[in-house]
Amino acid sequence: MEKETKVTELPHIVFLTSPGMGHLIPFAELATRLACHHGFSATFLTFTNFSSPRQSNFLATLHPNISTVYLPFIPLDDIPNNAHLVTILGTLFTRSVPHVRDALVSLKQRTRLAAFVPDLFGSNLLPVAKELSVPHYIFFSCNCMVLLFFFHFPSLHTTTTCEYRDLPEPFHLPGCLPLPGKDFIEPVMDRKSDTYSWTLQVMRGHTSAQGILVNSFETLEPGASKALQNEEEKHPPIYLVGPLIRSGLDEADELGCVEWLDQQPNCSVLFVSFGSGGTLSMKQTTELAFGLEASGHRFLWVVRCPNDSDKSATYFNVESPDDPQNYLPESFVNRNKNKGMVVPSWAPQVKVLSHKATGGFLSHCGWNSTLESVGHGVPLIAWPLYAEQRMNALMLVDGAGIAVRPVALEDGVVERGEVARIVCELMDGERGKVARCKVKELQEAGISALSPEGPSHLALTKVANQWKVAIN
Numbered sequence: 001m002e003k004e005t006k007v008t009e010l011p012h013i014v015f016l017t018s019p020g021m022g023h024l025i026p027f028a029e030l031a032t033r034l035a036c037h038h039g040f041s042a043t044f045l046t047f048t049n050f051s052s053p054r055q056s057n058f059l060a061t062l063h064p065n066i067s068t069v070y071l072p073f074i075p076l077d078d079i080p081n082n083a084h085l086v087t088i089l090g091t092l093f094t095r096s097v098p099h100v101r102d103a104l105v106s107l108k109q110r111t112r113l114a115a116f117v118p119d120l121f122g123s124n125l126l127p128v129a130k131e132l133s134v135p136h137y138i139f140f141s142c143n144c145m146v147l148l149f150f151f152h153f154p155s156l157h158t159t160t161t162c163e164y165r166d167l168p169e170p171f172h173l174p175g176c177l178p179l180p181g182k183d184f185i186e187p188v189m190d191r192k193s194d195t196y197s198w199t200l201q202v203m204r205g206h207t208s209a210q211g212i213l214v215n216s217f218e219t220l221e222p223g224a225s226k227a228l229q230n231e232e233e234k235h236p237p238i239y240l241v242g243p244l245i246r247s248g249l250d251e252a253d254e255l256g257c258v259e260w261l262d263q264q265p266n267c268s269v270l271f272v273s274f275g276s277g278g279t280l281s282m283k284q285t286t287e288l289a290f291g292l293e294a295s296g297h298r299f300l301w302v303v304r305c306p307n308d309s310d311k312s313a314t315y316f317n318v319e320s321p322d323d324p325q326n327y328l329p330e331s332f333v334n335r336n337k338n339k340g341m342v343v344p345s346w347a348p349q350v351k352v353l354s355h356k357a358t359g360g361f362l363s364h365c366g367w368n369s370t371l372e373s374v375g376h377g378v379p380l381i382a383w384p385l386y387a388e389q390r391m392n393a394l395m396l397v398d399g400a401g402i403a404v405r406p407v408a409l410e411d412g413v414v415e416r417g418e419v420a421r422i423v424c425e426l427m428d429g430e431r432g433k434v435a436r437c438k439v440k441e442l443q444e445a446g447i448s449a450l451s452p453e454g455p456s457h458l459a460l461t462k463v464a465n466q467w468k469v470a471i472n
């Protein structure tokens with residue numbers, strides 16, 4: 001009889017992710033693949049700060065060879081309440097250095113530690129692993145275009161002085177569409193801010209990784225992925241390992257979204273959701289509600305309590321405490337009960353996107369949502385809110401051609417008439433038809449990238465083998 005390998009004998013990877021489901025989900029998928037297909041065990045180092053029941057429940061359901069270690073609580077009392085997300089994360093990661101060092105030392109004694117892999121905010125922790133002679137890589141949960149931006153932006157920073165929205169010409173990243181300054185990632189939009197300095201530091205830190213795993217695949221970003229390969233001598237080796245998305249089978253559905261979808265015609269429902277952190281202003285929530293209603297199309301809308309100042313207000317804790325009837329237009333829910341379902345805070349997104357009744361996705365273009373939409377052949381309405389989402393939207397609409405985008409007024413609000421127009425355009429217009437065909441092609445390409453002979457599977461195998469060799 002074959003002897004079973006003990007978990008402690010397996011090569012071991014330590015992951016460190018920012019708080020927030022948007023970062024945790026793709027890491028969990030990567031860890032699961034490494035455990036199931038490549039014989040690894042793993043530990044998630046997790047911040048006690050901002051940990052939520054949703055996150056801890058999620059971590060508890062992972063593969064048995066994946067465990068969680070909570071880092072000690074890190075005081076952040078000196079950070080203003082209204083500090084930007086990036087400032088909070090930058091401070092959190094920097095202050096975690098001694099705790100991460102302790103955890104790595106201890107795991108090095110107890111396991112066959114093969115690599116330390118933080119997310120993009122953890123780039124300033126790579127030197128800690130280097131000091132301990134632990135291989136150190138980054139898992140980049142955004143796309144190739146954003147990674148190119150990370151590599152090329154620091155030189156733009158030294159050669160320009162104006163705010164980027166005032167740049168006279170778009171920024172030319174190799175292999176990408178010209179990028180207007182107004183569409184740069186949102187944390188660099190104010191050069192004098194703390195957030196700007198943190199972002200620059202995070203970007204520069206990427207060059208000290210021994211390799212960067214990217215959650216994307218060649219067919220989705222042919223130009224950008226090629227450009228990354230062409231300039232490989234300028235940065236760490238890049239491994240495209242995507243699209244890593246969840247199967248969704250284990251998603252809870254307490255509010256009966258699937259049951260409701262079962263009663264709708266094929267391809268008739270627009271799913272509306274802004275990821276784990278996205279919130280709209282009161283005015284925008286009202287306009288979106290009336291616009292969805294006026295479109296005449298069916299919809300399943302994940303609603304959050306409006307916030308007029310912060311578009312990422314629910315990032316650390318997605319639960320929206322208020323009853324949606326308190327902030328949606330009067331009798332909206334009742335009036336639309338035959339055609340629309342409103343779900344507060346959270347829906348089983350992968351189950352929804354994989355349902356045959358779902359025909360479109362109005363999304364903030366978070367990269368996981370984008371990959372999940374592609375992975376299920378669902379075309380999008382691009383509605384970027386913060387972070388790198390404007391860059392994603394540009395790529396999805398003008399590059400991949402799998403999304404349409406509404407036109408906003410000068411104050412950023414998309415009015416109800418425009419909402420109705422764009423919903424009809426996606427669900428039964430010409431551009432929607434083209435987007436639907438293209439996204440189905442990409443869906444196939446994504447499946448084949450991850451198949452046993454596919455480039456993403458082979459890229460992950462290559463890194464996994466390097467990690468195994470390093471500990472032998």
Ligand SMILES: O=c1ccn([C@@H]2O[C@H](COP(=O)(O)OP(=O)(O)O[C@H]3O[C@H](CO)[C@@H](O)[C@H](O)[C@H]3O)[C@@H](O)[C@H]2O)c(=O)[nH]1
Nearest residue numbers: 022025141275276277302346347349366367368369387388
């Ligand atoms: O009701 C919901 C809402 C979200 N999700 C899941 O939560 C994840 C959300 O991820 P994403 O779409 O990437 O959005 P964010 O949570 O906003 O992700 C952050 O992290 C991403 C990856 O780094 C970035 O692309 C985003 O801009 C950033 O905001 C996805 O897996 C969704 O399936 C659900 O299951 N149900």
